[in-house]
Amino acid sequence: AQSVTQLDSQVPVFEEAPVELRCNYSSSVSVYLFWYVQYPNQGLQLLLKYLSGSTLVKSINGFEAEFNKSQTSFHLRKPSVHISDTAEYFCAVKYNNNDMRFGAGTRLTVKP
Amino acid sequence: ETGVTQTPRHLVMGMTNKKSLKCEQHLGHNAMYWYKQSAKKPLELMFVYNFKEQTENNSVPSRFSPECPNSSHLFLHLHTLQPEDSALYLCASSQARTGMYGYTFGSGTRLTVV
Numbered sequence: 001a002q003s004v005t006q007l008d009s010q011v012p013v014f015e016e017a018p019v020e021l022r023c024n025y026s027s028s029v030s031v032y033l034f035w036y037v038q039y040p041n042q043g044l045q046l047l048l049k050y051l052s053g054s055t056l057v058k059s060i061n062g063f064e065a066e067f068n069k070s071q072t073s074f075h076l077r078k079p080s081v082h083i084s085d086t087a088e089y090f091c092a093v094k095y096n097n098n099d100m101r102f103g104a105g106t107r108l109t110v111k112p
Numbered sequence: 113e114t115g116v117t118q119t120p121r122h123l124v125m126g127m128t129n130k131k132s133l134k135c136e137q138h139l140g141h142n143a144m145y146w147y148k149q150s151a152k153k154p155l156e157l158m159f160v161y162n163f164k165e166q167t168e169n170n171s172v173p174s175r176f177s178p179e180c181p182n183s184s185h186l187f188l189h190l191h192t193l194q195p196e197d198s199a200l201y202l203c204a205s206s207q208a209r210t211g212m213y214g215y216t217f218g219s220g221t222r223l224t225v226v
Contacts (some may be wrong), residue, residue, distance in 0.1 A: 004154070032212050043116070043202055043217035051212060090155070094211055102155040 002026050004093050006103035014111050015083055021076040021106045023091030032094035033074040035065055038105075045088070050074065061085075075110045086110045115139045118203050126226055127155060127193060133221045135186040135203030141216070143209045144186045146178060149200040149220070162209045192212035193225045 007022040025031065032051050036044040048059040055067040063075045069104060091103040116137045126129050135144065146158040160168035160172055161180040175197075177189040200222050204215040 034214050036214075036217075042205075043118075043219045044215075045217070046214040049214050083159055097139070098211070100157070100211055100215070104152065104154045106167070 002093070002095050002099060002101055004088075004091055004101045005104040006091055006106050008106050009104065010107045010109070010110045012111060013081055016080045018079050019077065019081050019085075019108065021089050021108065023074045023076065023089075023103060025072050025074070025091075025093045025101070027072045030096050033065070033067055034088040034092040034094070035059075035063070035074070035076050036092060036102075037087050038090065044090060047076075081108070081110045083110050083112060116203055116205055116218035118215050118221050120203075120221060121219065122222045122224075124224045124226060125190070125193065127195075129193075130189070130191040132190065133188040133201055133203075133223075134189075136217055137184055137203075137205040137216070137218075139205060139207075139216060141205035141207050142183055143206045143211065144180060144183070145204040145206075145215065146186065146188055147202040147204060149202055154200070159188075160209075167209070190223075193223075195225050198223055198225045 013019045034049045035047040037047045038044045048057050050057050050067045058064045063078045065074050067074055086109050088105045088107050090105050094100045097099045119134045142163050144161045148156040157170050158172045159178045164180050167182045175192050180185040200220045202220045206215045
């Protein structure tokens with residue numbers, strides 16, 4: 001079955017520290033990969049996506065994610081987090097049967 | 113403003129009530145979706161509409177009834193709900209059913225069934 005696994009349900013980190021949010025998915029011939037962010041009382045916002053080409057993709061606010069086909073992973077990283085990055089982050093995978101699967105989410109809490 | 117507007121933002125209803133959730137997008141997208149978000153669980157896809165036609169119903173109980181009168185509007189009609197239906201209901205849209213550019217989500221309707 002197609003599935004998306006976010007390995008950490010909660011990640012606490014201090015401000016200005018680096019962070020990695022992990023995402024693994026069940027393999028398929030071709031996929032599109034996404035990270036979404038959800039702030040309190042809001043819907044999900046697209047953070048970044050991988051469609052093809054360079055395996056490293058970046059967002060405008062300093063996050064980046066790397067597509068690793070052999071490990072079927074799409075981990076999200078930021079070298080230095082801010083208080084404002086506190087939110088829930090969802091990994092999503094679009095399989096070639098048009099089915100978009102979401103992970104259960106990782107709650108990132110940035111502490112001062 | 114995300115481009116997808118959901119109303120109401122909060123809804124409390126009794127198990128015998130009938131209510132409707134509304135979703136509206138003016139992004140020119142052709143596909144629209146209803147998702148259910150419960151705590152500690154992955155988003156659950158409920159319904160998919162592509163060019164106003166329902167293309168997926170993921171075994172959703174009949175007490176949830178979707179309606180898509182045009183490509184810009186999507187409704188979710190609710191009746192005789194159960195307390196376990198309490199959740200955040202999210203509407204999303206995408207440029208095409210492939211969704212390869214990602215989905216645009218609304219802010220959701222927080223539903224509480226009492």
